[in-house]
Amino acid sequence: MDQAYLDLLEQTKQYAAAYVGGVSTRPAFPDGTGLAALDAFDEPLPAAGADPARVIEQLHRLGAPGTTAATGGRYFGFVTGGLLPVAHAAEWLTDTWNQNAALYLMSPVASKLETVCERWLTELFDLPPDTAMGLVTGSSNALICALAAARGELFRRQGYDLAERGLRNAPPIRVVLGEDAHVSVSAALAVLGIGRAELELVPADAYGRMRAERLPALDARTLLILQAGNVNGGSYDPIDTLCDRARAAGAWVHIDGAFGLWARASGRQRHFVAGMEKADSWSVDAHKTLNAGYDCGIVLCRHRDALSHALQAGGAYVPFSEQRDGMRYATEMSRRARGVALWAVLKQLGASGVEQLLDTLCDNAEYFAAELEQAGYQLVIPVFFNQFLIRAGSPERTRRALERIQAGGVCWCGGSLWKGEPVIRVSVCSHATTRADIDQSVAAMRDALRDA
Numbered sequence: 001m002d003q004a005y006l007d008l009l010e011q012t013k014q015y016a017a018a019y020v021g022g023v024s025t026r027p028a029f030p031d032g033t034g035l036a037a038l039d040a041f042d043e044p045l046p047a048a049g050a051d052p053a054r055v056i057e058q059l060h061r062l063g064a065p066g067t068t069a070a071t072g073g074r075y076f077g078f079v080t081g082g083l084l085p086v087a088h089a090a091e092w093l094t095d096t097w098n099q100n101a102a103l104y105l106m107s108p109v110a111s112k113l114e115t116v117c118e119r120w121l122t123e124l125f126d127l128p129p130d131t132a133m134g135l136v137t138g139s140s141n142a143l144i145c146a147l148a149a150a151r152g153e154l155f156r157r158q159g160y161d162l163a164e165r166g167l168r169n170a171p172p173i174r175v176v177l178g179e180d181a182h183v184s185v186s187a188a189l190a191v192l193g194i195g196r197a198e199l200e201l202v203p204a205d206a207y208g209r210m211r212a213e214r215l216p217a218l219d220a221r222t223l224l225i226l227q228a229g230n231v232n233g234g235s236y237d238p239i240d241t242l243c244d245r246a247r248a249a250g251a252w253v254h255i256d257g258a259f260g261l262w263a264r265a266s267g268r269q270r271h272f273v274a275g276m277e278k279a280d281s282w283s284v285d286a287h288k289t290l291n292a293g294y295d296c297g298i299v300l301c302r303h304r305d306a307l308s309h310a311l312q313a314g315g316a317y318v319p320f321s322e323q324r325d326g327m328r329y330a331t332e333m334s335r336r337a338r339g340v341a342l343w344a345v346l347k348q349l350g351a352s353g354v355e356q357l358l359d360t361l362c363d364n365a366e367y368f369a370a371e372l373e374q375a376g377y378q379l380v381i382p383v384f385f386n387q388f389l390i391r392a393g394s395p396e397r398t399r400r401a402l403e404r405i406q407a408g409g410v411c412w413c414g415g416s417l418w419k420g421e422p423v424i425r426v427s428v429c430s431h432a433t434t435r436a437d438i439d440q441s442v443a444a445m446r447d448a449l450r451d452a
């Protein structure tokens with residue numbers, strides 16, 4: 001056994017412990033000293049190597065102060081999701097094993113855990129029994145996978161083999177989506193050769209939900225893309241109604257539920273996604289609401305063959321097995337064994353633990369929003385799921401308040417535009433957030449409002 005290797009891991013464990021122990025007192029966004037320290041990384045390419053222990057020491061010393069406190073309790077930016085301890089620990093083992101999850105033959109354990117996660121998620125989300133799951137980097141990639149499956153299938157139903165004959169000579173298909181769809185949807189479509197000018201956009205209501213009465217007539221050449229959880233205000237498209245329309249017309253429905261699809265796993269929240277089982281494909285992130293750590297996007301598809309046909313790379317040297325070969329359901333061949341941490345989180349929480357996590361996030365969001373209203377902010381639309389938007393009077397004052405919140409370091413919220421006006425967006429998506437964290441954040445945000 002290599003003692004230097006073990007010493008390095010031990011040293012790293014201590015750095016990790018120091019970080020975990022200090023994250024609740026670290027600024028939510030790096031302060032001036034932390035940012036300035038990063039300049040020390042700007043060295044020329046080293047001509048000669050360095051001692052690994054010193055490399056890791058430098059990383060800890062210069063790198064840690066340059067992190068956002070995303071694993072702490074007062075980071076409300078984007079929809080990042082915290083990190084459950086069991087996910088962190090499972091990631092350490094995953095790194096230690098360094099498995100390639102492309103094929104069963106490359107990692108039986110990665111294959112087994114993906115198989116189990118596929119079954120568990122199908123049950124947790126209450127999806128059709130043979131739903132296929134692929135594990136990819138995040139929802140942006142999961143969207144590419146799902147929309148590729150949809151595109152291929154819509155062509156196949158018209159007797160056209162896209163993989164063989166290509167997009168250039170393909171018959172027309174239609175893509176219908178809400179005007180408030182996430183930017184990653186149009187980005188995924190562009191990757192797939194479907195341009196913005198081709199999209200049929202459905203107007204949204206005051207909360208950002210697709211207006212069902214404005215849906216164009218659908219047909220069997222149509223891909224309808226719905227949203228479960230608007231990245232700004234958290235609202236959900238009317239999934240049940242729209243899925244019924246799509247089904248009647250033979251259209252393919254995809255649901256982008258990057259953080260919001262998890263509502264399905266809670267008795268109190270599942271009304272948001274009523275009818276979602278009628279869709280054809282879904283994309284969701286385990287790194288967001290589930291707090292499973294980064295690099296864990298999930299694509300789910302009712303039509304197993306459509307997904308694997310769209311993504312599969314064959315070749316004489318790729319020996320597919322009778323077992324699960326994860327690359328069949330992902331854009332990549334070589335892949336990190338993402339299923340390990342996902343399995344660990346689902347195993348630790350169980351269905352009731354997932355439900356409790358979701359309900360706590362949602363309760364915290366409600367509480368936070370009510371306290372901020374007390375403090376003088378205006379809630380822009382009602383709280384949906386774990387997200388809400390606030391204003392501080394005029395657009396200028398909203399901008400100034402946000403600047404002060406971000407500079408203060410107590411908590412961190414992002415800014416956005418809602419119907420063209422600046423807003424502060426708050427996403428409560430970490431298991432680590434306590435009522436005390438919220439109270440502390442409200443106090444800082446009250447001060448920011450006063451100074452703005």
Ligand SMILES: *Cc1c(COP(=O)(O)O)cnc(C)c1O
Binds near residue numbers: 079139140185297
């Ligand atoms: C975050 C998000 C995405 C993109 O997901 P990534 O994991 O960041 O690629 C897509 N859609 C919605 C609604 C999101 O919130």
